[in-house]
Amino acid sequence: MKEHTPKERLYWLLQLFGSRQIDMDNFCNEFHVTFDHDTDYDELTSEENKLFEDLARSAARFSGSIEDHMNHPRVYTTEDEISDKVSDIVKALNI
Template identity: 35%
Template sequence: MFEKSDKRRLYQLMDMYLSGNISDKVFCDEFYYSYDLEIDLDTLTAIEKEAFSELSTVSDRFSEFEEDHIKYPKGFYTAEELKQKIIETEEKLQNQSPQ
């Protein structure tokens, strides 16, 4: 796996998640560690900044607990919403080079 400060890690995490190699929670935790804490945003293209920022919003507010969704119906994202946002992000970035 790429270093947490390497933007290629974000692409790798999306691929690992969509192929079923990591769980929702692991994806969200690792995405947070990389995108929010380690990556220099100046290394991202404009489209990467926009796409990863949107994905960060969803992953930061993901909850695997049904009771969270019942108690705060608009406060958290579901596993299906997370997966859909990852797919959308990959589609937006398919012409980007993660180098």
């Protein structure tokens, strides 16, 4: 089986998320690491770069802990915020 390029992996992660085949924690970790550490940004369109960068930043700050959100308001992103960003990307890029 052919290994995914980082760009292909980002799209694959979005598809897994959309079909609920990956949990929120793993999605956020994998998306953040793939975008920030593995991706050659020159291989992305300017729109992909903008959308993926925004999601990767939010994914890096995701916490499913209510205590985190209560103790540090506006520091961590929520499941709803991540889901909304993924939905926006899916619409914008016709995934």
